[in-house]
Amino acid sequence: MTTAQDATVLIVDDEQPLLDSYAAMLGMHYDVDTAASGDAALEAVDHETDVVLLDRRLPEWEGTEILTTIRERGLDCQVLFCSAVVPDVDILSVEPDDYLHKPVGIDELTNAIEAQLEMADKAEAVREYERLERLKEILQETQSQARLSAADGYQQLLDQLEQRARTVGQRRDNAPTA
CATH class of the missing domain: 1.10.287 (Helix Hairpins)
Incomplete structure (x- = not known):
């Protein structure tokens, strides 16, 4: 079972102030990696990553493309979208594990990550x-x-x-x- 102290969370967002804020908030609870682009995200995600907090709109990649690539690589991490894009039925085709609609506070972020860590053990x-x-x-x-x-x-x-x-x-x- 992965505990919060052992968990690695990858935060992917192209808005640097938001990325820094999430990293600072979540860094108190988890081992945090960040990526400000799709390429950096795909380079950073690996078998050690437990949860990916993924924006849906990045300049060169859509979050859905990144999620699809993560699944194709056979990585067993939980992926949750954290986006200002209102979720629609189109999210069903890419199968995220959860979806947070921005703006998101620290309690909502940590609760969602904790739920995903618990989910991974089921x-x-x-x-x-x-x-x-x-x-x-x-x-x-x-x-x-x-x-x-x-x-x-x-x-x-x-x-x-x-x-x-x-x-x-x-x-x-x-x-x-x-």
């Missing part, structure tokens, strides 16, 4: 279920029900959640008791 099926549930909550907070109902991706999310709920429920029901 079984894959549970992780996937909770990730999907969190994305559903985020979209319900930021989008109208009419917009969500009209989006194919949202219905697919609901279908995946239902399927994962059955899988997780079966595993919990079949788990041996002490």
Whole structure:
């Protein structure tokens, strides 16, 4: 289990004052690396990285491209977007682990990182279920029900959640008791 003191957090944001602020705040709790560009982020992220706090809009890269590259490399870090871009159903295709909408304070940042560190220790099926549930909550907070109902991706999310709920429920029901 990774504890806060052992956790490595990579913060990726092209706004240097914000990057410095997040690094100072989070540096009291975690081992923090920073990257001000997509290239620097992809150079910095590795198997030692536990959580990536990723802006969606960078000058030469979209955060979604960076997230896709991280997943393609097989890195098992948790990735959460931290962006001024209001989340829409398009985030479902890139599968972030969480989404924070700027501005974000230190308590919200640390709570989200702690939740991701806890998530990393769970079984894959549970992780996937909770990730999907969190994305559903985020979209319900930021989008109208009419917009969500009209989006194919949202219905697919609901279908995946239902399927994962059955899988997780079966595993919990079949788990041996002490």
